[in-house]
Amino acid sequence: xxxxxxxxxxxxxxxxxxxxxxxxxxxxxxxxxxxxxxxxxxxxxxxxxxxxxxxxxxxxxxxxxxxxxxxxxxxxxxxxxxxxxxxxxxxxxxxxxxxxxxxxxxxxxxxxxxxxxxxxxxxxxxxxxxxxxxxxxxxx
Amino acid sequence: xxxxxxxxxxxxxxxxxxxxxxxxxxxxxxxxxxxxxxxxxxxxxxxxxxxxxxxxxxxxxxxxxxxxxxxxxxxxxxxxxxxxxxxxxxxxxxxxxxxxxxxxxxxxxxxxxxxxxxxxxxxxxxxxxxxxxxxxxxxxxxxxxxxxxxxxxxxxxxxxxxxxxxxxxxxxxxxxxxxxxxxxxxxxxxxxxxxxxxxxxxxxxxxxxxxxxxxxxxxxxxxxxxxxxxxxxxxxxxxxxxxxxxxxxxxxxxxxxxxxxxxxxxxxxxxxxxxxxxxxxxxxxxxxxxxxxxxxxxxxxxxxxxxxxxxxxxxxxxxxxxxxxxxxxxxxxxxxxxxxxxxxxxxxxxxxxxxxxxxxxxxxxxxxxxxxxxxxxxxxxxxxxxxxxxxxxxxxxxxxxxxxxxxxxxxxxxxxxxxxxxxxxxxxxxxxxxxxxxxxxxxxxxxxxxxxxxxxxxxxxxxxxxxxxxxxxxxxxxxxxxxxxxxxxxxxxxxxxxxxxxxxxxxxxxxxxxxxxxxxxxxxxxxxxxxxxxxxxxxxxxxxxxxxxxxxxxxxxxxxxxxxxxxxxxxxxxxxxxxxxxxxxxxxxxxxxxxxxxxxxxxxxxxxxxxxxxxxxxxxxxxxxxxxxxxxxxxxxxxxxxxxxxxxxxxxxxxxxxxxxxxxxxxxxxxxxxxxx
Numbered sequence: 001x002x003x004x005x006x007x008x009x010x011x012x013x014x015x016x017x018x019x020x021x022x023x024x025x026x027x028x029x030x031x032x033x034x035x036x037x038x039x040x041x042x043x044x045x046x047x048x049x050x051x052x053x054x055x056x057x058x059x060x061x062x063x064x065x066x067x068x069x070x071x072x073x074x075x076x077x078x079x080x081x082x083x084x085x086x087x088x089x090x091x092x093x094x095x096x097x098x099x100x101x102x103x104x105x106x107x108x109x110x111x112x113x114x115x116x117x118x119x120x121x122x123x124x125x126x127x128x129x130x131x132x133x134x135x136x137x138x139x140x
Numbered sequence: 141x142x143x144x145x146x147x148x149x150x151x152x153x154x155x156x157x158x159x160x161x162x163x164x165x166x167x168x169x170x171x172x173x174x175x176x177x178x179x180x181x182x183x184x185x186x187x188x189x190x191x192x193x194x195x196x197x198x199x200x201x202x203x204x205x206x207x208x209x210x211x212x213x214x215x216x217x218x219x220x221x222x223x224x225x226x227x228x229x230x231x232x233x234x235x236x237x238x239x240x241x242x243x244x245x246x247x248x249x250x251x252x253x254x255x256x257x258x259x260x261x262x263x264x265x266x267x268x269x270x271x272x273x274x275x276x277x278x279x280x281x282x283x284x285x286x287x288x289x290x291x292x293x294x295x296x297x298x299x300x301x302x303x304x305x306x307x308x309x310x311x312x313x314x315x316x317x318x319x320x321x322x323x324x325x326x327x328x329x330x331x332x333x334x335x336x337x338x339x340x341x342x343x344x345x346x347x348x349x350x351x352x353x354x355x356x357x358x359x360x361x362x363x364x365x366x367x368x369x370x371x372x373x374x375x376x377x378x379x380x381x382x383x384x385x386x387x388x389x390x391x392x393x394x395x396x397x398x399x400x401x402x403x404x405x406x407x408x409x410x411x412x413x414x415x416x417x418x419x420x421x422x423x424x425x426x427x428x429x430x431x432x433x434x435x436x437x438x439x440x441x442x443x444x445x446x447x448x449x450x451x452x453x454x455x456x457x458x459x460x461x462x463x464x465x466x467x468x469x470x471x472x473x474x475x476x477x478x479x480x481x482x483x484x485x486x487x488x489x490x491x492x493x494x495x496x497x498x499x500x501x502x503x504x505x506x507x508x509x510x511x512x513x514x515x516x517x518x519x520x521x522x523x524x525x526x527x528x529x530x531x532x533x534x535x536x537x538x539x540x541x542x543x544x545x546x547x548x549x550x551x552x553x554x555x556x557x558x559x560x561x562x563x564x565x566x567x568x569x570x571x572x573x574x575x576x577x578x579x580x581x582x583x584x585x586x587x588x589x590x591x592x593x594x595x596x597x598x599x600x601x602x603x604x605x606x607x608x609x610x611x612x613x614x615x616x617x618x619x620x621x622x623x624x625x626x627x628x629x630x631x632x633x634x635x636x637x638x639x640x641x642x643x644x645x646x647x648x649x650x651x652x653x654x655x656x657x658x659x660x661x662x663x664x665x666x667x668x669x670x671x672x673x674x675x676x677x678x679x680x681x682x683x684x685x686x687x688x689x690x691x692x693x694x695x696x697x698x699x700x701x702x703x704x705x706x707x708x709x710x711x712x713x714x715x716x717x718x719x720x721x722x723x724x725x726x727x728x729x730x731x732x733x734x735x736x737x738x739x740x741x742x743x744x745x746x747x748x749x750x751x752x753x754x755x756x757x758x759x760x761x762x763x764x765x766x767x768x769x770x771x772x773x774x775x776x777x778x779x780x781x782x783x784x785x786x787x788x789x790x791x792x793x794x795x796x797x798x799x800x801x802x803x804x805x806x807x808x809x810x811x812x813x814x815x816x817x
Binding site: 010108109 | 506509513536540
């Protein structure tokens with residue numbers, strides 16, 4: 001049977017690495033942030049919703065965020081492959097290997113749309129913004 | 141054309157006196173020798189500056205000359221401010237006319253864009269009064285006061301019209317030709333003709349320049365092909381405009397256009413059209429426009445035959461008409477509801493298909509990314525990657541989900557199979573989507589036509605009711621309105637018919653032109669080199685191979701070198717020759733190509749300038765024999781006079797040794813090039 005690309009290990013691991021590289025402050029990100037931004041990046045609809053929610057144009061309660069077990073698995077694989085390291089129970093950090101992998105993805109022109117999206121939202125995707133969204137706090 | 145540089149003068153006026161250099165040049169080989177960093181390149185760059193061709197190598201308008209010519213001259217440790225400086229060359233054309241050309245690098249009186257020319261006929265002729273021209277400003281190539289416009293005439297050049305990237309047609313700029321005659325020291329030796337000024341916007345500038353120098357027919361073919369492509373684009377635009385006008389005309393009477401595409405694409409090898417059909421709604425169906433006109437004209441004639449009755453006399457007919465109109469309106473409203481329901485359904489299906497299509501396209505792109513990741517494997521960022529699980533070291537499954545059916549793992553497609561599957565799905569869904577779009581368009585047209593008919597019906601009901609309510613002795617307004625409506629519809633149909641005829645006639649003309657253009661494009665396909673062209677290109681190939689042997693090129697076998705017939709660049713086994721050569725052989729390639737080009741252009745009476753300038757020709761890359769072979773060839777080219785000017789920092793004694801028995805003019809400069817006169 002066919003399977004969507006976002007369920008293929010190689011692809012999802014590459015996306016998770018990209019999320020941490022492009023939006024992690026100092027190469028670090030909370031697992032919750034990785035989950036939220038991975039979910040948001042996956043489709044045009046969720047990208048629009050997430051952008052609006054981060055900018056305050058949409059109530060966080062309107063987002064149908066899913067914490068995806070496959071993303072948790074992908075994070076584990078990233079750690080196993082040395083692309084990320086676990087800092088504590090809630091945060092991960094990009095390793096040198098992970099950094100060079102993400103840079104290599106850009107050089108090969110792979111996951112270009114996803115990378116462009118993540119770069120576009122990163123200034124509004126601080127940990128405090130993520131916490132606000134996940135706790136359904138609106139900006140108003 | 142065999143032009144010749146007779147002399148070069150540099151003058152720099154400082155607060156303390158005049159410095160500079162004057163050199164005389166001869167025919168054939170000229171070697172200018174000066175030690176490193178003493179200003180030999182300044183001498184040669186002055187030639188480029190004097191001819192207004194520095195745009196070949198730089199976008200800036202500042203002179204490509206050192207500070208010693210524009211700011212300060214240092215002498216004996218003291219700096220002297222420059223107050224004025226200029227460069228002057230004597231250029232002789234093939235018809236014995238000589239131009240003394242002066243251009244100021246620094247002056248309070250003369251702008252850097254001005255070039256002054258004195259002309260005389262013959263060495264001993266009298267100079268005419270000077271004329272001033274402008275250079276490196278818009279129009280220098282096209283206007284009579286432009287320097288390059290006049291230089292082209294002086295050299296006997298009829299520069300071709302070429303296409304630019306913004307769709308215009310302009311004369312080939314001389315800046316595209318100059319790198320074929322002048323190899324400057326800094327960038328000229330790193331690759332063959334690497335500094336063609338593509339920023340000037342000529343499409344395929346290198347190829348156009350080669351075609352001009354060798355006087356190939358192919359250049360004209362390419363220009364014609366490009367002109368046909370531009371014409372085709374214009375015809376597509378004209379067709380789309382006319383098709384839209386046709387639709388608007390039909391809309392006036394609620395009609396639909398059949399048999400005409402909204403747009404034409406290059407896949408349409410030939411368009412054959414009959415008159416487009418316009419159908420208009422009539423009673424319960426659709427009829428052709430001319431049929432509707434006939435019926436409308438007949439209806440008007442019938443109505444006009446009968447006198448307008450009074451309401452009292454017309455009562456029974458009016459009642460019957462009201463009844464019929466009401467039934468008609470009921471039927472129309474039922475039809476409208478059906479069409480609206482079908483439209484909503486089909487639009488919903490269309491949206492679902494579009495969503496599916498968008499999803500498939502995204503997934504397809506992601507799978508293509510995945511295929512690239514798999515192919516690159518460990519090559520991304522130098523990481524070993526993703527074949528085996530990092531903990532249990534078993535092969536990673538194809539999916540993050542543990543899919544199974546009745547306890548057995550479900551077999552998941554490989555990436556390539558998935559790509560093929562997605563591509564096939566995308567194709568199918570796209571076809572369904574397009575079909576759905578066409579159905580929606582048809583339903584919308586039907587909806588609009590029904591709405592128009594319903595409106596007319598309601599109006600008619602209103603008019604009949606008004607008539608029935610008015611006094612029996614008054615003329616039946618319903619009948620009057622009926623006549624007016626019938627006449628109006630008749631006029632409208634006639635106007636639409638006339639518009640359709642006119643537009644059809646235009647469409648037919650466009651179709652005829654399109655078919656003609658397509659035939660011409662097909663005829664030109666694959667044709668780029670005439671027999672004459674092939675002879676010249678083959679000759680250049682042969683000369684280059686001969687030179688490669690003489691210059692002892694080692695990287696590739698000389699006989700394997702070909703000149704690409706499509707790009708006109710030297711190739712080896714289908715790759716650009718450049719890629720295969722060592723650095724030392726690259727210099728020899730440049731010698732071979734440019735010297736060979738000069739020889740072949742002369743042999744076949746092409747448009748080579750007749751002058752070659754090499755600034756530090758990387759002679760240390762070639763052995764003594766290879767370099768001597770180059771100098772010998774430069775001094776005595778086999779097919780006509782070419783003046784070759786070489787600037788070198790090689791020691792004077794070594795030059796004398798190398799050029800023993802080779803006729804040449806030797807200019808030795810001791811000290812700085814710019815020195816007290």
